[in-house]
Amino acid sequence: MQAIVIEDKQLVRREVPDPEAGEGEVVVDVTAAGVNRADVAQRQGHYPPPPGASPYPGLECAGVISVVGPGVTGHHVGERVAALLSGGGYAERVAVPVGQLFPVPTGLSLTEAAALPEVSATVWSNVVDRDRLRKGETLLVHGGGSGIGTFAIQLGRALGASVVTTARAAKHDFLTGLGADLVVDYTTDDFVAATHDFNGRGADVILDIVGAKYLSRNIEALAPNGRLTVIGMQGGRKAELDLGALMAKRASVSSTSLRARPAADKARIVAGVTRTVWPLIEAGAIRPVIETTMPLAEATEAHRLMESSSHIGKILLTP
Incomplete structure (x- = not known):
């Protein structure tokens, strides 16, 4: 063959x-x-x-x-x-x-x-099986224009969650049409501030493909009792974690591969x-x-x- x-x-x-x-x-x-x-x-x-x-x-x-x-x-x-x-x-x-x-x-x-297969198994195993996204919560998806991102936006909406995502400006209209409630241009805007402004508390679940570059900012973006799952390292492998900030929010961080x-x-x-x-x-x-x-x-x-x-x-x- x-x-x-x-x-x-x-x-x-x-x-x-x-x-x-x-x-x-x-x-x-x-x-x-x-x-x-x-x-x-x-x-x-x-x-x-x-x-x-x-x-x-x-x-x-x-x-x-x-x-x-x-x-x-x-x-x-x-x-x-x-x-x-x-x-x-x-x-x-x-x-x-x-x-x-x-x-x-x-x-x-x-x-x-x-x-x-890959996107559905990755998103379900993290957002649903691990992080237990619930109706009425807010899901933040990094890389909304990717295969993972486009699937996660739709699954989040289907589960009754609000969805915030990050993407280049050229992709915003498409992702809004796909079901995203808010699309943030990560090249010009602060997704932490935008997420808190969106619902007044931050993201209950974050699905992150970036990794080290976004770790501290993702912790800031989490709501109390929030769950962050890292599934990619496009932004590096190593970063410091502020345990005080994590504990203050009673939040959790996990990382997985499939x-x-x-x-x-x-x-x-x-x-x-x-x-x-x-x-x-x-x-x-x-x-x-x-x-x-x-x-x-x-x-x-x-x-x-x-x-x-x-x-x-x-x-x-x-x-």
Whole structure:
């Protein structure tokens, strides 16, 4: 099969062996695969795949099952699925543990479904499962124009929360149309002051992709009993934490990643998303936001677009 491999920090298309379905796995013929910041980090040498994962980039896809491995029940050849991956999505085929398969939401194409696994699992596992966002609370989402951001805005609104997000000015109208109550231009305005001015108390939950650069300001932006979860390090890895400020607000800080979680935990997250989020998608309360779809051979250009941060929503590759 054809796949994108990483050679000297470059993406190169190569002929590679077909994947085999191990115990409890299926092989999926890929219709489309999502591009994520983690793929860029892997290409740059900063985010190696976990032990046993495919060495090729790509953390999500959708397609059709072509092989059912030993011990698999409840799935069949020809079934349309989306999948959360530990790697290997930039290819014509990929092996997937069955616990990481999603059904394709009713009304969506396979290409649209490919935009959902990574963002839905990341946002649900943090905003809902960990931070328990409730109706009437305020969610602050950094990077509102990203795949994570566009999904988090919609899920927050669907759960009855108010949503504040940060983004460049050119993206404001789109994000407001998507459901954001307030969009703050992080290049010119202070998101801490804007969040407190918005509701008079700050954010109950913050989902942050920036990391160290925003840590102290995120603590300032939190409401009493607020919850901050850091899921990215675009703004650095190391920062000082003012424990006094954190304790005064009775707040909490957590940090998570999805890729290296044990398979059982990923299966639990996938099941939770399928049970609670898929009905919202099928009802039209949440939709996949796709900037562009590009051929697999243009993976390098897809990474350039990702690194420019000029896109809104997901970038997809099609074999």
